Amino acid sequence: MKGFVQKIKQKFSKSKNLSLVMGAQYERQNYGQPLDRSQSSQFPGRDVETYFRPSSLPIKNTLFTDHHFFDPYYDKDVNEMKLPATLTRTAEGTVLAYLSVLREAENLTPSQMGGCGTVGMAKLPYPIAYQFFTKDYHKNVSYQEYLQSFRGIGHLNVIKLNRLPDENEVVSYFIELETIEGSSKGLTYFAYYYGKIQLKKVHSHYKIDQMKLYGEDFLCAPYHLWQHDAEAVVEVMYGNWCQLIKKKLPTTQEGYVKTIVFIGTDGAEYRLIFYQLTNDTDVLISQFRKHSKGNFETIHIDPYDCVKKR
Structure with missing residues (x-):
């Protein structure tokens, strides 16, 4: 039985690799570059997002899907990155921009793998996203600690975003996240988180001051x-x-x-x-x-x- 399973895996691996090669050749011949999710109109009637998620709720964090936003940040250190002032002028704008940056990020590891090549913008978005936080947050959470908090995550969608009642001039938002995470089994799976983002106004701009997330269990409640x-x-x-x-x-x-x-x-x-x-x-x-x-x-x-x- 073990030998039979191994043969099946080898056969599948070969056919999968052949499909990937043929797919890459098709993209280069017809479009000159790999498919960008923002160019879904190249396939009339095809919703590319269906490959990313099972949920029917609309995605909220879709500001930077064409990837041009990331061009100025290549080869820059986390301390050298500056955000455009327009992204943080409103509380909701800050939250949406922050989560839109993270949508294109992945922190897959050798023990939590996924995808069949480069996923999104790899780790480039993480140091950019770190700039949305206040100085107090940076003092409490280093960039490396922040990066590690995304360990195993390859994709992130925001499916719920609601402003909570203000308290003592503190602006907070409820969020629910739908993630695709890697595994050691040769497959990826969906995982969901919910929580609250709290913002603080700093010199007429809104920065994220606190954030707390909780994982959702699909076995406990029932x-x-x-x-x-x-x-x-x-x-x-x-x-x-x-x-x-x-x-x-x-x-x-x-x-x-x-x-x-x-x-x-x-x-x-x-x-x-x-x-x-x-x-x-x-x-x-x-x-x-x-x-x-x-x-x-x-x-x-x-x-x-x-x-x-x-």
Whole structure:
């Protein structure tokens, strides 16, 4: 059996290499250079993005797919790189530009390989992306530490991007990332992350000051957790634990945004906003309570504190 499998692998490897050679020759003969994702119109009716992702959500980080943006940065050290001022004039512009740079980056390793040649712009985008951070971030995270955080990742798409309520003049965005990662098995796989990017205004420009990401598990919730479901979270944590729910209204959902409203035992109206991740887990994003003037104000209730007080 082992010998048979080895023969199959050798046969597949030969046919794969032949296909790659023929494909490269076809590209050179017909287009003079390898296919650029920004030139998908060369194949009418063909969406090149279908080769990169299974998700149907539109990609957000698509600013630099023609690769000309990277031309001035070749052969420059990380400390010599400067960003165009136009990229950081708005908070959302900074986030989109930063994530668009990272979309073209790869940090595959000998133990986590993928692709059949050069992937994207290789590691060139990483020192450029590092320039989107504040000086305080640079003090806390060196460039090498930053680079290592992408170990094994070969491609990155942003599929969710939403601004969170501002707090004390701090601007934050929720993001969900869809990555293609290498492996030691001769295949690549999709992995998903979600988290928050926090920005700070520095001399009329927005720089990234903090960032925290969490990996998504596709096995935990369906087997063990009720915490993945927004309705269960509200009923258990805010109802049973905090004894705060008098009447719960029907859940509403638009796309991946779930809104749950309930009337509290204190007579106030509460509104909880959840985002639904790719693995179907609902993540609590914001909590609001309607004050006496009829407007909603941001609040922070930790249901675990309710348990501690019992």
